[in-house]
Amino acid sequence: MLAFMKSIQGDIWRGTRAVEAFLTAQEADDEESLNRDGKNCEENESNIMKNFPKTFIKD
Structure with missing residues (x-):
């Protein structure tokens, strides 16, 4: 019975480590x-600021 409990404890520990590794990667x-x-947001803002004045200029 003790060996079985140690085996279960090892499985739980490995499972916990796997979950921690997954969460860290996530x-x-x-x-x-x-x-x-x-x-991307900064690039979009930059493009808007460059092109915004052009929208009001008539050719």
């Missing part, structure tokens, strides 16, 4: 995505 992916979105 957090890194989320942070990278937010950084990418922020950069």
